[in-house]
Amino acid sequence: xxxxxxxxxxxxxxxxxxxxxxxxxxxxxxxxxxxxxxxxxxxxxxxxxxxxxxxxxxxxxxxxxxxxxxxxxxxxxxxxxxxxxxxxxxxxxxxxxxxxxxxxxxxxxxxxxxxxxxxxxxxxxxxxxxxxxxxxxxxxxxxxxxxxxxxxxxxxxxxxxxxxxxxxxxxxxxxxxxxxxxxxxxxxxxxxxxxxxxxxxxxxxxxxxxxxxxxxxxxxxxxxxxxxxxxxxxxxxxxxxxxxxxxxxxxxxxxxxxxxxxxxxxxxxxxxxxxxxxxxxxxxxxxxxxxxxxxxxxxxxxxxxxxxxxxxxxxxxxxxxxxxxxxxxxxxxxxxxxxxxxxxxxxxxxxxxxxxxxxxxxxxxxxxxxxxxxxxxxxxxxxxxxxx
Amino acid sequence: xxxxxxxxxxxxxxxxxxxxxxxxxxxxxxxxxxxxxxxxxxxxxxxxxxxxxxxxxxxxxxxxxxxxxxxxxxxxxxxxxxxxxxxxxxxxxxxxxxxxxxxxxxxxxxxxxxxxxxxxxxxxxxxxxxxxxxxxxxxxxxxxxxxxxxxxxxxxxxxxxxxxxxxxxxxxxxxxxxxxxxxxxxxxxxx
Amino acid sequence: xxxxxxxxxxxxxxxxxxxxxxxxxxxxxxxxxxxxxxxxxxxxxxxxxxxxxxxxxxxxxxxxxxxxxxxxxxxxxxxxxxxxxxxxxxxxxxxxxxxxxxxxxxxxxxxxxxxxxxxxxxxxxxxxxxxxxxxxxxxxxxxxxxxxxxxxxxxxxxxxxxxxxxxxxxxxxxxxxxxxxxxxxxxxxxxxxxxxxxxxxxxxxxxxxxxxxxxxxxxxxxxxxxxxxxxxxxxxxxxxxxxxxxxxxxxxxxxxxxxxxxxxxxxxxxxxxxxxxxxxxxxxxxx
Numbered sequence: 075x076x077x078x079x080x081x082x083x084x085x086x087x088x089x090x091x092x093x094x095x096x097x098x099x100x101x102x103x104x105x106x107x108x109x110x111x112x113x114x115x116x117x118x119x120x121x122x123x124x125x126x127x128x129x130x131x132x133x134x135x136x137x138x139x140x141x142x143x144x145x146x147x148x149x150x151x152x153x154x155x156x157x158x159x160x161x162x163x164x165x166x167x168x169x170x171x172x173x174x175x176x177x178x179x180x181x182x183x184x185x186x187x188x189x190x191x192x193x194x195x196x197x198x199x200x201x202x203x204x205x206x207x208x209x210x211x212x213x214x215x216x217x218x219x220x221x222x223x224x225x226x227x228x229x230x231x232x233x234x235x236x237x238x239x240x241x242x243x244x245x246x247x248x249x250x251x252x253x254x255x256x257x258x259x260x261x262x263x264x265x266x267x268x269x270x271x272x273x274x275x276x277x278x279x280x281x282x283x284x285x286x287x288x289x290x291x292x293x294x295x296x297x298x299x300x301x302x303x304x305x306x307x308x309x310x311x312x313x314x315x316x317x318x319x320x321x322x323x324x325x326x327x328x329x330x331x332x333x334x335x336x337x338x339x340x341x342x343x344x345x346x347x348x349x350x351x352x353x354x355x356x357x358x359x360x361x362x363x364x365x366x367x368x369x370x371x372x373x374x375x376x377x378x379x380x381x382x383x384x385x386x387x388x389x390x391x392x393x394x395x396x397x398x399x400x401x402x403x404x405x406x407x408x409x410x411x412x413x414x415x416x417x418x419x420x421x422x423x424x425x426x427x428x429x430x431x432x433x434x435x436x437x438x439x440x441x442x443x444x445x446x447x448x449x450x451x452x453x454x455x456x457x458x459x460x461x462x
Numbered sequence: 463x464x465x466x467x468x469x470x471x472x473x474x475x476x477x478x479x480x481x482x483x484x485x486x487x488x489x490x491x492x493x494x495x496x497x498x499x500x501x502x503x504x505x506x507x508x509x510x511x512x513x514x515x516x517x518x519x520x521x522x523x524x525x526x527x528x529x530x531x532x533x534x535x536x537x538x539x540x541x542x543x544x545x546x547x548x549x550x551x552x553x554x555x556x557x558x559x560x561x562x563x564x565x566x567x568x569x570x571x572x573x574x575x576x577x578x579x580x581x582x583x584x585x586x587x588x589x590x591x592x593x594x595x596x597x598x599x600x601x602x603x604x605x606x607x608x609x610x611x612x613x614x615x616x617x618x619x620x621x622x623x624x625x626x627x628x629x630x631x632x633x634x635x636x637x638x639x640x641x642x643x644x645x646x647x648x649x650x651x652x653x
Numbered sequence: 654x655x656x657x658x659x660x661x662x663x664x665x666x667x668x669x670x671x672x673x674x675x676x677x678x679x680x681x682x683x684x685x686x687x688x689x690x691x692x693x694x695x696x697x698x699x700x701x702x703x704x705x706x707x708x709x710x711x712x713x714x715x716x717x718x719x720x721x722x723x724x725x726x727x728x729x730x731x732x733x734x735x736x737x738x739x740x741x742x743x744x745x746x747x748x749x750x751x752x753x754x755x756x757x758x759x760x761x762x763x764x765x766x767x768x769x770x771x772x773x774x775x776x777x778x779x780x781x782x783x784x785x786x787x788x789x790x791x792x793x794x795x796x797x798x799x800x801x802x803x804x805x806x807x808x809x810x811x812x813x814x815x816x817x818x819x820x821x822x823x824x825x826x827x828x829x830x831x832x833x834x835x836x837x838x839x840x841x842x843x844x845x846x847x848x849x850x851x852x853x854x855x856x857x858x859x860x861x862x863x864x865x866x867x868x869x870x871x872x873x874x875x876x877x878x879x880x881x882x883x884x885x886x887x888x889x890x891x892x893x894x895x896x897x898x899x900x901x902x903x904x905x906x907x908x909x910x911x912x913x914x915x916x917x918x919x920x921x922x923x924x925x926x927x928x929x930x931x932x933x934x935x936x937x938x939x940x
Contacts, residue, residue: 140769150729311728315728
């Protein structure tokens with residue numbers, strides 16, 4: 075992995091008062107993103123607007139495509155053309171992107187998609203918040219594959235985690251999702267952008283061997299193949315069909331058996347390196363509140379009230395939602411009484427917690443159907459119930 | 463910790479008020495300030511609002527629940543948001559645009575003809591800046607220096623001076639109103 | 654040349670093909686191979702650096718072209734070859750990007766992308782092999798199937814109006830539009846050469862028999878006869894009004910070069926416009 079300092083051209087060093095959507099665009103520019111293809115959709119549009127405004131003086135391309143199918147596919151093309159590329163969307167657009175998210179996984183293409191979630195299904199609540207696309211992020215395209223999904227809880231983290239998303243996408247050659255939501259996306263807060271030399275950016279894993287020896291899917295020791303870009307004389311081929319290390323289609327069970335586990339294992343085998351968690355007062359906790367994104371901020375209020383009442387409450391915040399922190403939750407399940415999982419949906423990530431708890435600890439969901447964040451009292455009530 | 467709501471109708475620069483206040487507090491007054499706004503069809507035309515949660519520590523819950531300060535620049539917004547204002551809260555209105563009900567509880571009311579002042583300065587579009595100056599003077603939530611420092615980037619560059627003038631105009635009026643109020647109080651207590 | 658020499662002689666297209674992937678999957682008598690040969694000829698004649706040429710295909714019989722040409726090549730998803738090509742071209746404007754795909758791919762599922770790329774005058778060359786049906790999946794009715802023709806999902810004959818590809822391309826803003834049949838080898842070659850050299854959005858439609866499905870179902874003959882059938886039905890009318898280019902079942906095929914005009918490409922327009930508006934603040938892209 076080659077880390078370099080960020081290109082100062084894209085870095086708007088200083089303190090700013092930005093909303094999450096803008097901060098995502100700034101994060102992308104700081105990470106070296108120089109290609110953005112997108113389609114307007116509330117509540118994510120401000121990211122595209124910001125990128126369109128900023129890119130002409132940074133040096134790169136913004137293009138508003140005809141739909142989200144085109145946006146995501148243009149990103150894949152641009153990535154193979156040598157650029158770091160990103161897009162932003164929300165529920166309905168995310169659904170349209172699903173097929174080609176599969177193509178990006180199959181071709182092992184680094185790119186970043188931010189999803190500013192709103193209430194669904196269908197057109198749902200265009201202007202109001204939700205966390206209802208969490209399972210779709212993991213399972214939305216057909217077939218078996220793994221992706222990485224991060225969940226920022228503030229505009230500052232929208233900036234920080236978008237850079238992280240680019241870095242992870244380059245290391246693992248996989249699409250990385252920044253799964254934020256309308257509340258964070260439209261919330262203005264202070265965002266500190268450090269000087270370019272303090273921002274670490276991962277460079278693409280370029281192949282450097284002899285041209286005639288290049289095989290697009292020959293694995294390096296870390297299980298991730300080297301990449302080249304179109305126009306460099308390698309005359310390589312790649313496809314969405316199941317393929318061998320030459321990138322040639324091989325349509326049989328044997329090649330499938332070799333390819334598919336690899337696409338997943340390169341993420342799950344490195345889960346410890348990828349997963350970012352934030353824990354608080356977890357050592358003596360009886361109850362652990364697991365949350366992500368905006369919900370983790372809201373639940374701290376409930377946790378504070380519970381602690382005041384003398385309850386032993388720990389918190390576990392998932393900055394990385396996918397891959398899921400199985401190991402940590404399995405460990406905790408042996409020690410604690412119950413998990414409480416508030417999220418703005420009818421029960422998604424809680425299912426993973428329940429699976430990992432495997433009956434060793436209770437699992438309590440605090441649902442919210444979207445349109446607003448939880449009332450901290452609702453979370454507090456479930457904490458009390460879980461403690462009984 | 464304080465919760466502020468700016469309200470009015472679309473086009474008055476209500477969102478700007480929240481942005482300027484939030485930026486001033488978090489970048490120049492060393493506070494944490496989270497600004498949210500109403501979006502979508504409901505944010506166009508009729509009652510529109512922006513909210514700022516201010517705190518010495520990190521803001522956790524991003525929305526306001528029972529605001530201490532309500533700024534209303536339209537009757538509709540006043541009617542909609544006045545009931546949620548905290549007892550002992552501060553109500554700030556545009557005298558010409560809002561006809562308030564009798565004051566309930568210990569709510570403090572301050573009034574300014576901000577739109578009229580703006581028109582006198584040459585453009586009613588800067589009524590929100592007059593209001594912000596007034597708000598800054600009477601609430602003391604943010605420093606006037608921070609508020610003015612927050613303007614570049616949030617008002618059009620070529621109108622920066624005019625916006626500052628509008629702010630000062632509202633601020634001075636606010637100081638005056640406060641002085642008169644204190645005088646009245648002192649007179650009262652002398653009785 | 655003796656018989657032995659002929660056996661030893663290399664295929665003239667070898668330099669342009671991934672010989673380790675030959676034999677290809679196309680049916681005997683299918684016209685796609687001849688279009689690929691014309692493409693290879695055009696590459697040879699145009700003397701462009703092959704390292705700069707990229708082929709993008711979608712899904713379908715013609716979609717397999719990307720897998721056989723010895724160039725940087727991408728076999729993308731159904732209908733999405735044009736946006737994929739758009740991303741490639743914009744990421745690396747030095748590339749000469751060619752979309753090689755079928756009528757179902759480009760004008761059925763991918764129709765929206767086609768008109769928008771033409772509207773933007775994206776600098777890519779689209780070679781569309783039109784065989785009037787979805788062949789890879791078994792001969793279903795397409796947006797190009799003439800009225801009256803039979804298809805597996807139009808077992809009583811097609812009654813939907815079909816797209817005239819050159820008319821659509823011109824209306825959407827393409828700067829180069831030609832139509833040939835697969836047997837017009839030299840003319841296809843020449844059109845591809847011209848399109849490769851042309852900055853802007855180009856469409857070359859090549860009418861090609863689908864021997865196994867469309868032709869058999871409609872009893873149009875097979876092999877060379879079929880290739881020849883389309884060739885014989887064609888009438889060359891360069892510059893013909895694209896409104897007159899509808900293809901009717903078993904009717905005449907108007908072919909030729911219809912559009913060849915100048916217009917700034919997407920990147921050219923972007924650079925011009927941004928320089929005008931932003932002056933020194935604008936960082937020129939890809940020039």
